[in-house]
Amino acid sequence: xxxxxxxxxxxxxxxxxxxxxxKKLVRKRKIVLSVMLLTSFLLGCVCxxxxxxxxxxxTEEVLASAQDNSGEEKKENQIxxxxxxxxxxxxxxxxxxxxxxxxxxxxxxxxxxxxxxxxLSKPVDYSLNQAIxxxxxxxxxxxxxxxxxxxxxxxxxxxxxxxxxxPEMIAFVADYKGNxxxxxxxxxxxxxxQEEYPLFLQWDKRWGCLAYGDDSNVAISGCGPTxxxxxxxxxxxxxxxxxxxxxxxxxxxxxxxxGTGTMWSLMTEGAAAYGVRxxxxxxxQTEIKQHLDQGDIVICSVRQGDFTTGGHFILLxxxxxxxxxxxxxxxxxxxxxxxxxxxxxxxxxxxWALKAK
Numbered sequence: 001x002x003x004x005x006x007x008x009x010x011x012x013x014x015x016x017x018x019x020x021x022x023k024k025l026v027r028k029r030k031i032v033l034s035v036m037l038l039t040s041f042l043l044g045c046v047c048x049x050x051x052x053x054x055x056x057x058x059t060e061e062v063l064a065s066a067q068d069n070s071g072e073e074k075k076e077n078q079i080x081x082x083x084x085x086x087x088x089x090x091x092x093x094x095x096x097x098x099x100x101x102x103x104x105x106x107x108x109x110x111x112x113x114x115x116x117x118x119x120l121s122k123p124v125d126y127s128l129n130q131a132i133x134x135x136x137x138x139x140x141x142x143x144x145x146x147x148x149x150x151x152x153x154x155x156x157x158x159x160x161x162x163x164x165x166x167p168e169m170i171a172f173v174a175d176y177k178g179n180x181x182x183x184x185x186x187x188x189x190x191x192x193x194q195e196e197y198p199l200f201l202q203w204d205k206r207w208g209c210l211a212y213g214d215d216s217n218v219a220i221s222g223c224g225p226t227x228x229x230x231x232x233x234x235x236x237x238x239x240x241x242x243x244x245x246x247x248x249x250x251x252x253x254x255x256x257x258x259g260t261g262t263m264w265s266l267m268t269e270g271a272a273a274y275g276v277r278x279x280x281x282x283x284x285q286t287e288i289k290q291h292l293d294q295g296d297i298v299i300c301s302v303r304q305g306d307f308t309t310g311g312h313f314i315l316l317x318x319x320x321x322x323x324x325x326x327x328x329x330x331x332x333x334x335x336x337x338x339x340x341x342x343x344x345x346x347x348x349x350x351x352w353a354l355k356a357k
Contacts, residue, residue, distance in 0.1 A: 109189050111204050112332060114171035116142075120333045123165040125309040128157050131164035138167065144174040158220045162203075165309075168332055172203045172219065179211045186210070186244035188233065197234050197297075197317040200243050202226040202329045207244035211251075214258050218247050224262030225250050226329035227313040231297045232274045234317070235356040241274050243329075249273070261311060267299055267352045278354045285341045289319060291353040298353055305347035307334065 126134065132152055139145040152160060155176060163173045186206040192198040202208065208219035218225065225246040232241040250256050253273075255266040264280075271278040281287050281298075288298050298316040307314060307328060318325040323338035 109191070111189065111192075111201070111206070115168045115332055116170065118167045118333060120166060120168075120331060122306050123309050125304075126161045126164055128160065131161040134164040135160065141167075142170060144170055148173060156216070156220060158216070162220065162330075166331060169203050169219075172205055172208055175205065177209050179215075179217045180209045181211050183207075183210055183244045183248045186242045188239050188242055193233070193237065193239055195234075197315075197325075197327060198230060199327045199332070199335050200226050200230050200329060201332065202243065204243070207242065207247070210244050210247060212247045213256055213261065218243055221261060222247050223313045223329045224255075224266055227299055227315050227327070228266060228271060228274075230315050230327050230329070231299060231354050232271065232276055234297060235354060236275050238274060246270070246274075262313070264301065264350060267313075267354075271352075271354055275357050276354050277357050278352050281351050281353050283345070283348050283351050285345070288316065288324075288341075288351060288353075292316065292319060294355070296353045296355045298351060300344075300348050300352075301350040302344070302347045303349050306339075306344065307331075307347070311349075 124130075132149055135145050135149050139149070148155065148160070148163070155173065159173060159176065163169050188198075192200075202222045203219035207222075208217065210218045210222075212218045212225070213221035222243060226243040229241050229243040229246045232238055232246070250262065250266055250270060253270070255263050255270050257263050268278045268280065278299075281291065291298055300314050300316060302308065302312050302314060304310060307330065312330065314329070315327040316324050317327065320338070323340040324344075326335060326337075326339055328334040
């Protein structure tokens with residue numbers, strides 16, 4: 001108990017030190033910004049003092065001339081303006097260490113719009129302090145990391161560790177609202193319903209904060225319901241089978257075991273409740289390919305390796321000479337890769353083949 005208290009005091013001390021560093025950094029940025037604004041103001045005053053001879057009439061002549069330009073000249077001006085805008089963006093980014101944010105996902109109706117393009121390596125089983133140090137190293141790419149580190153105590157420990165392993169989650173974590181229970185507002189997009197094998201991410205803002213598991217949520221613990229939701233929607237077109245709905249169903253019907261996680265029976269008995277027939281099959285490349293050839297979807301439970309530091313579910317929906325096509329509910333990047341069976345075979349714990357009834 002004494003050692004545990006000492007560790008807690010040590011961790012809290014480190015967090016306090018980091019917050020102090022972050023506050024100093026924020027003050028420094030404010031001072032730099034103030035100096036820049038004051039300089040701009042003084043330059044404006046100087047220009048106004050020494051160039052009063054510029055007349056409005058001359059400006060009107062320039063504007064009138066511009067209105068008479070041909071379509072080609074306007075197009076050239078547009079190109080010039082666009083380049084200027086891009087240069088301004090680059091300058092702003094260099095000064096503030098920010099990256100251009102993707103379009104708002106609600107406006108584009110694209111759940112992936114806010115996800116940065118990154119290359120992920122094998123996940124690391126970080127401690128909390130190791131994860132925070134990793135996040136500090138990422139602050140130069142996006143100021144949101146600094147805000148998260150400064151307020152680290154407001155986030156679940158596992159969420160910070162997940163972010164250290166997967167920067168795709170930055171928008172979700174930066175806008176984290178804590179666990180909620182409003183399961184009924186999560187809806188699928190028309191594009192997702194039209195896709196043959198839609199990809200759902202467990203940390204999607206539509207359902208990531210929904211309570212699931214032991215004082216946890218779908219973003220942290222909901223790979224099972226999210227993977228089954230992808231299979232059900234692909235096989236049946238059921239637009240109500242969202243990760244939110246299946247997470248709620250799994251909790252109500254006892255498919256989540258405290259201290260363990262999502263039970264394997266969710267992939268069989270749980271799937272049956274959504275009109276999907278499922279059977280556990282052998283961990284065999286030949287058998288998996290046979291089921292995929294028949295139009296089935298295959299779900300795998302995997303252990304620590306390329307996808308997780310603990311336990312995880314992924315979905316297989318196709319294959320070719322390069323490997324298997326997968327949907328990983330934790331990563332857009334890994335879902336875009338082809339996976340050789342020899343690489344993932346040792347990581348697979350169990351396999352289920354699912355088809356519509």
